[in-house]
Amino acid sequence: MSDVTYLKSLLGVHPDFPKKGVTFLDIFPILRDPVAFETLITHLIHHILTTNKDRPEVIVGLDARGFLLGPIIAMRLGAAFVPVRKGGKLPGNVEVVKYEKEYGHDEFEMQAGAIQQGQKCIVIDDLIATGGSASAAGELIKKSGGVTLEYVFIVGLPFLNGHKRLDGPSYWIVEAED
Numbered sequence: 442m443s444d445v446t447y448l449k450s451l452l453g454v455h456p457d458f459p460k461k462g463v464t465f466l467d468i469f470p471i472l473r474d475p476v477a478f479e480t481l482i483t484h485l486i487h488h489i490l491t492t493n494k495d496r497p498e499v500i501v502g503l504d505a506r507g508f509l510l511g512p513i514i515a516m517r518l519g520a521a522f523v524p525v526r527k528g529g530k531l532p533g534n535v536e537v538v539k540y541e542k543e544y545g546h547d548e549f550e551m552q553a554g555a556i557q558q559g560q561k562c563i564v565i566d567d568l569i570a571t572g573g574s575a576s577a578a579g580e581l582i583k584k585s586g587g588v589t590l591e592y593v594f595i596v597g598l599p600f601l602n603g604h605k606r607l608d609g610p611s612y613w614i615v616e617a618e619d
């Protein structure tokens with residue numbers, strides 16, 4: 442079985458969560474299986490290193506499920522990890538961007554000075570739906586002077602066209618069907 446088939450087989454599928462009409466795709470069964478989790482991380486590292494000719498200097502993980510992947514990937518690549526958090530949770534000076542997502546709206550923040558001018562960044566999250574969250578993270582990176590090499594996800598919902606809103610290339614391992 443390929444990595445992709447294996448990881449897809451473990452995804453949880455929850456119709457009408459968190460609200461009617463949304464089918465929630467749950468990555469936690471992958472994290473509960475240590476072999477699957479290792480497969481996932483190795484797949485993402487291999488993808489990042491073979492697709493980007495520049496080595497990433499910063500892995501930007503999105504609140505909350507991007508926090509489960511970003512630090513592991515950053516450590517394996519010898520890169521910095523920088524969190525993008527929901528509004529009001531980070532101390533000190535922050536950059537702020539408001540955004541719409543598949544089932545509501547929110548606010549993302551990044552600590553001022555977390556990314557140095559010109560640093561090469563990869564955005565990591567569990568899933569891209571409308572692309573609102575990832576594009577807000579891209580805006581925060583730009584405001585901080587960073588450059589986004591790629592947006593990387595476990596799951597993509599390409600029928601929602603979220604990837605078309607991003608200012609750079611994107612990749613997902615598993616494609617969800619409409």
Ligand SMILES: O=P(O)(O)OC[C@H]1O[C@H](OP(=O)(O)OP(=O)(O)O)[C@H](O)[C@@H]1O
Pocket residue numbers: 503504505506507541542543544547566567568569570571572573574575603
């Ligand atoms: O492409 P979008 O339409 O923006 O949707 C994708 C985002 O939605 C989910 O996070 P959520 O905001 O639900 O936060 P959580 O991780 O704290 O549950 C998911 O983890 C992505 O970050």
Ligand SMILES: Nc1ncnc2[nH]cnc12
Pocket residue numbers: 463464465466467542543544568570
């Ligand atoms: N369909 C979905 N499943 C899981 N997380 C999501 N975030 C936004 N849309 C989602």
